[in-house]
Amino acid sequence: MEKIGDNVFLLVLISMGGVCLLIVLFVLVFARYQGRLLRQQERLHAERMKHQQELLEVLIQSQEEERRRIGRDLHDEVGNALSNLRLTVDVFSARVPTADAMVAFTRDCKQTIDRVIKDVRAISHDLSPVTLELLGLEEAIAEQAETISRSGKIKAHFENQAGQCVNRLSDNQALACYRVLCELLTNTVRHAGASEINILFSDDGNHFSIRYHDNGKGLLQNNSSKGMGMQNIESRLSAIHAIFELSAVNAGYFSMEIKLPHALLTGKI
Incomplete structure (x- = not known):
């Protein structure tokens, strides 16, 4: 009987040791899984932050490009038209005005002014659609x-x-x-x-x-x-x-x- 009791006690110890080992293994596996999950969440968060940063940079670049486009439009369209108008006035003022010259001068000025108004309206419409x-x-x-x-x-x-x-x-x-x-x-x-x-x-x-x-x-x-x-x-x-x-x-x-x-x-x- 004493031998059987010793065997039972040994089996209980082995079983308890096995259970403890399983618990330790479970804790280790769970900790590893949690660590992997945490690293994955951190990676996803970093990717989302990077993507948001890229979108912000694109938005800033697009705003800067829009400003450059507006500057080019003002320089190329409005600036050139006003320069031509100034040249027309200078040429006319250097001559002795005649009736035909006055008519041509008035026509050219009106055409240039109309073109400037059209260009300014187009730029304004792009900036803030009416x-x-x-x-x-x-x-x-x-x-x-x-x-x-x-x-x-x-x-x-x-x-x-x-x-x-x-x-x-x-x-x-x-x-x-x-x-x-x-x-x-x-x-x-x-x-x-x-x-x-x-x-x-x-x-x-x-x-x-x-x-x-x-x-x-x-x-x-x-x-x-x-x-x-x-x-x-x-x-x-x-x-x-x-x-x-x-x-x-x-x-x-x-x-x-x-x-x-x-x-x-x-x-x-």
Whole structure:
């Protein structure tokens, strides 16, 4: 009996040792898993921070590029027009005025002034779209589509199936969507070789959506996938917490869908 008791006691000790070993192994495995999970979370956080930093840098670069463009427009268009006007005045003042010379001088001055006014209005419109401010996003995009269609090269169609939902966008959201669509329109006109553009506003009850589609070369062929344009679009949409999806970018057409959840729509109808 004493021998059996010793064997039982030995088995109990072995069992307890095994249990303790399993507990130690479990703790070690759990600690290793937690460490790996923590490192993965830190890596994901670092990647997100890096991505946000890249978007911020793209936004700053786009703002600087916009300032340079405005400076070039003022110098090349307005500056040259005013210089020509000054030259016209100098030439006229050096001559003995006649009736015909006065008529020609007046005509040239009026043409130059009209050109300056047109250029200044165009620059002002780019800086702060008047139609968007006064009439809203729907009318502003309709105006852009009509302007492109009048060129005769591309037919641009726009339809609003979202009803009054579009008016729930805040001013910042409407401006961001307007800039993004203008960027897409510019890319299509300059690079895509498309003949048709379709823009659709819709509302599925949970999201306000914008669908942009053209029948051009697609995103990859016109080499915009890594360009400043697409990065600028992503930074603008990220700023208003919108989500977007590209589809069939390499299939002979380009399509993008932008969605804003109703919970983020802060404007008033």
